[in-house]
Amino acid sequence: MTSFDRIASAFRRFRQDRQGAAAVIFAIALLPIGLAVGAAVDYASAMRMRTTLTSSLDSAALSVAVAQAGGQNVNLANAALTQAVQKALVAALGPFAANAHVVTSASIDGSGALAANAQISVPTRLMGLIGINSMSVNATTRVSMPAGPVELAMVLDTTGSMAGAKIAALQTAATNLTNTLFSIPNAASNVKVAVVPFTDYVNIGLADRNATWLTGAQDYTTPASGSCTTEPNYVCTGGYTTVNTTCTNDGITSPCSYQNCNGYTQQGTYQSCPSPVTHTWYGCVGSRTYPTDIGANADKADATNPIPALLDYGCTTQLQRLTNNQTTVQTAINNLSAYGETYIAPALLWGWRTLSPYTPYADGAAYGGRTRKYIVLMTDGFNTHSPNYPDHEGSDTTTANTLTSQTCTAVKAKGITIFSVAFQVTDLTIKSILQNCATSSAGYFDSTSAADLQAAFQAIGAAITQVIPCSSDGCHSASRAASSIAPSSALL
Secondary structure (H helix, E strand, O other), X not given: OOHHHHHXXXXXXXXXXXXXXXXXXXHHHHHHHHHHHHHHHHHHHHHHHHHHHHHHHHHHHHHHHHHHHOOXXXXXXXXXXXXXXXXXXXXXXXXXXXXXOOEEEEEEOOOOOEEEEEEEEEEOOOHHHHOOOEEEEEEEXXXXXXXXXXXXXXXXXXXXXXXXXXXXXXHHHHHHHHHHHOXXXXXXXXXXXXXXXXXXXXXXXXXXXXXXXXXXXXXXEEOOOOOOEEEEEEEEOOOEEEEEXXXXXXXXXXXXXXXXXXXXXXXXXXXXXXXXXXXXXXXXXXXXXXOOOOOOOOOOOOOOOOEEEEEOOOOOOEOEEEEOOHHHHHHHHHOOOOOOOOOHHHHHHHXXXXXXXXXXXXXXXXXXXXXXXXXXXXXXXXXXXXXXXXXXXXXXXXXXXXXXXXXXXXHHXXXXXXXXXXXXXXXXXXXXXXXXXXXXXXXXXEEOOHHHHHHHHHHXXXXXXXXXXXXXXXXXXXOOOEEEEEEOOOXX
């Protein structure tokens, strides 16, 4: 006979015993067994309610946080926040809220996150026999939420090396980021975007020609002087030969060719006469002298130290000041075109100026307020030009790199968050500068393809707009609310 057979036989004898002692023993044993089973059933019910409460509280807190981020009820005090979370929680609980006696509290903590607590009293069934009529189920969540409206300046490299597929990829990435920002609730009153294309110069447009903070922006004409002269007229009569060589555009060397004349013949003469020379400003600006070009107050215009306009210089597409009009921003993105060489520091400076509360634009909100200010700095190369004040026709890349780093420092000191994006950059020095320029290591992106570039801009959009639940061990995309279960009363 096996051990199991022996135990089964003994149980059958116990069950068949008709003597009173066995019945009493069985009755006494039945009570704790029943209570244990009842406690297990009630506890399982409480566990199910805890799961429901946890997910419902996360959902409620998220909905309130999203409304806050979108500018709705942005001045809610703690009491009003509690009411808002309470209302959202009752809606999320559905039928479970009818008899649950939900009690919630909510507040904005020191980090700007929304912290909320909820408690449900779950009635017991079998544990009521020993005086435990309910069990308290508690849940706590913490939801990170944007602190206020958004101002973003996209400082975008449009140099010659960006021609072709690269500029198209940039336009797609910038468009997607713009769509993300303008998709948040009440975007018209809470989102402003500037677009600052750059080469070795920035084009600020012609509207501020007469501003006191700008100098040298007036077109003028130099009258003709001297007399006409007779010059020999040479014509290529020997045919042309194609010469294959290499050309450098924005620091990138590539194959190119030109036509070389094999012989010239003079055919008569022509009259060369002096003519008036017109000097024109196309919107290109240079730099004030060091250190006012990169210092702590470089974002401020100064009539006693005006910004130099550069006549007869060509530069990239005109920048777009801060605007809450998505169509205007999209037009600026669509107009991007590749041209010229690279000098990053003044581009970053003009991105900063578009966010500044001071002239030349004064479009930005005050520093240190609820408005969150961001710059996205994107480049595909390295500094090929440096300042020869006021122009940028120098070739001292070491100085240009230093000034770029110093400008990054000045921008971040104003509380502006910088995201930096390297797009197919091979130069290790500029990669290091961009990485250090970013406000955090997570804000630097090394993109090696168009897909990477678009993913980087997508991640930036998510970082600015996404609201996710957080727990004591950090923020997570899934619900991570803390919870607990405890008896509401006990038989003592």
